[in-house]
Amino acid sequence: MTESSSVLEKDTSARKGRVARPIVLMIIAGWALTVLWHAWQLEGGRGDEVGPAAVPVALATLLLLLIAADLVRFRRSPGSDPHDRSHWQVPAPLVLFTGTVVLSFAVMNLAGFGLGLALLILICAAGVERLRPLRAVLTTVLILGVLYVVFVSLLQVPIELLPQ
C-alpha cells in the first residue's frame, strides 16, 4: 500500500467516524430517553425495597450525561462538522450485504429459515465474495450441509427449517 493511499484511507475512516459518532450517540440517547419514560410508570422503590425502575433510571440518567459530555467533546474536536460527507461512498459490497440480509430475513419469515439462509449464503458467495456461479452454488450447498451435520445431526439442536 502506498503512503498516499494509506493517508486517503485513514482520512476516509476519520470522515466516517465523524458522521457515525453523533448518529450513534443520538440513537443511544433516544433509547435512554424511552427507558426513562418507561421507567416512570414502574415502581422506583424506596429504602431497602429497591424497585424495578431504580437501577435503570440511574443508568439511563448516567448514560445521557455521558452522551452529553461526549457530544461536547465531539463539537470541540477538530474537523467535527457532521455535515461534511464529501467523498464518502458506501462500498457496494456493504450495500449488497445489507440488502441481502434484509431480503433474506423477509424470505425467512415467508418461506422458512432454510430457504432464507440458502439465499443469504448464495448471494454472499456470488455477490459479495464474487465467486463464479457454479462455485457459489457449491459453496452454498457445502456450508448448508456442514451446518446441518454439525447442528442438527451431531448436536441435535432442533432447527425449524420450514415456516411454522
Place this chain on the structure above:
Amino acid sequence: MDFLSLVTDGLATVLSDPSTLLWCLIGVFVGTVVGALPGVGTPTAMAVLLPLTFGLEPLSALTLLVSIYLGGMYGGRISSILLNIPGDASAVVSTFDGHPLARQGKVGYAMTLSAVASFIGGIIGFIGLAALSQTLADVAIEFGPAHYFLLIVLVLLMTSGISNARPLRSLIAVVLGLLISTVGMDPVTGDERFTWGLIDLWDGVPLAVVAIGVFGISELLMRLDGRDEPATVGGVQKLTLRALFPSPRSLARYSPSMARGGLVGFVIGLFPGAGASMATFVAYATEKVFARDTSRFGKGDPRGLAAPEAADNGSVGGALIPTLALGIPGSAAGALILGGLVMAGLQPGPQLFTASADIVWPLIAAVLVANVLLLVLNTVMIPMFAAGLNVVLPLLTPVITALCFVGVFSARGSLFDVGVMVLLGLLGYGMRLGGYPVANLLLGVILGPILEDNFRKALLSSQGRYDTFWDGPLAIGLITAIITAVTLTTVFKIRSGRSLHAVASLRTPSYAPDSADTDAPAGR
C-alpha cells in the same frame, strides 16, 4: 499442594472422555484458524460459535470455548509473522521482530520459536491458574453483596480506562450494555421492563444474540466497509518440516525471555481491562530492559518475538482466574466464557469450586491439554495453515454470516432474535465506526444482572442503609482501589493527552478512532 491432586483428577477426567478431547481439538483448531485471519478476533469466533455449546455437556462446552480462546492466542501470530498483519490487537507486537525474521528467510524458525514461547507462556498461565484460583475463591467467599457490587464497578471502570485511549466512549458502551441487561422481566417483582409489550423480550435480550450481533455481524460490516480488507497470503513461502525446528540450543538460549514474558503476561492478565495486548507490550519493553544489546530489536531479534508471545498466552491463565473464581470477567473472551458457564447451568463465582468442582478442575486441566495440542498443531501443521489461509479467506463472508444466523436461530427458534441480532449488528457497526468499543458493551450486558442483583441485595440486607457500601475494611479497600484506578487513569490520560497534543501540533489535525478505541478492553 491440594490443587495438584485436583488438577490430576481433572486431567484424568479430560483424558478419559473422548468427546471432551474432541471438542478441545476442534476448539484449538478453530481458534488457531480464526486467530490467523486478520481482523477476525478471538471474541468474534467465540461469540459466533457460542451456540455450538447449546447441545453439549457443560464440560465439553466450556472446554470448547477455552480452547478457542487459547487457539486464538496462538493463531494471532501466524499472520503477524507471515504477512506483517496482526490477527488481532495482542498480536501487534509479534510483527516487530517476527516479520523481520520471516523476511530474513527464517519463517519456520520464527513460527516454531513463537509456538514454543506460546506454549511456555501458556503453561506458566496454567500453573498460576491452578495454584491461585482456589485461593482467590476462598477469599471471595468473604464477599457480601455490597463487596460484589463494588468489585463489579471496579472491573467496569478498569476495563473502560486502563487499556483504552477513550475512557468516555468506553464508559458509554459499558453503561449502554448495563442498560440493555435490564430489558425483560424484573427478577424480583416480575414487572416487565422496556419490553414494549413484546413477549419475545420477556426473558431479556439473550447473551448469544448480543454477542453475535455486536461482534459477528458488525465484524462482517466492517470488513465489507473496506476498513479491514481481507488479506491475501499469496506471498507465503512453502515451508518444509525441517525448516520448522529451531535447535535445542536456540530454544534454551531464549527460554529466559519466554519465562519472563509468561510471568509478565500472567500477572497483567489478572487485572481486568489490562489483558493480552498490554501484556505483550509490557513483555517487549521488559525484554529490552533485560537485554544488553537492544540494537537488534525491531530487526528480527528472537527475544522480541519470544517474550511477547509467551506473555500473550500467559495472560490467558491470569484472565481466567477472576472469571472462574469471582464470576467477574475482565475481558470480552472472559465474558463469553462466563456466558458459557451460565448457559451450562453453572453458578459462576467462589461457589463454583465447591458446587461444580467436577467441572471446574477438569476445565482448568483442559487448559494444559489445549496447550499441548496447540504446540503440536502449531509446529507440525504450520505449512498446512499457511496454505489453508488462502482457501478460507474468500469464503469468510458466507461462512461467518451463516454461522451468525444459524447460531442465533438455533437457540430459541426465534426469527425475532435474528432481527434483534441484525439491529445490534448495525448498532455495533456504527459504534465501531465512531470509536465506541463493543467489547465493553458486552461486558456491561453480562455483568449488568450481577451488578443490579447485588446492589438490591446489599440494600435489602442493610435495611436500606447506604453505608453498607463503605462499611468494613474490605469495602474500604475496594473503594480505595476504585479511587486509585480512576485517579491513575485520569493522570495517565492527561499525560498521554499532552504528549499526543505535542505530536498532533506537528501534524495535520485529524479525527480517527483508532483500533484501541474499538477493540479494547483487554485485547481479548
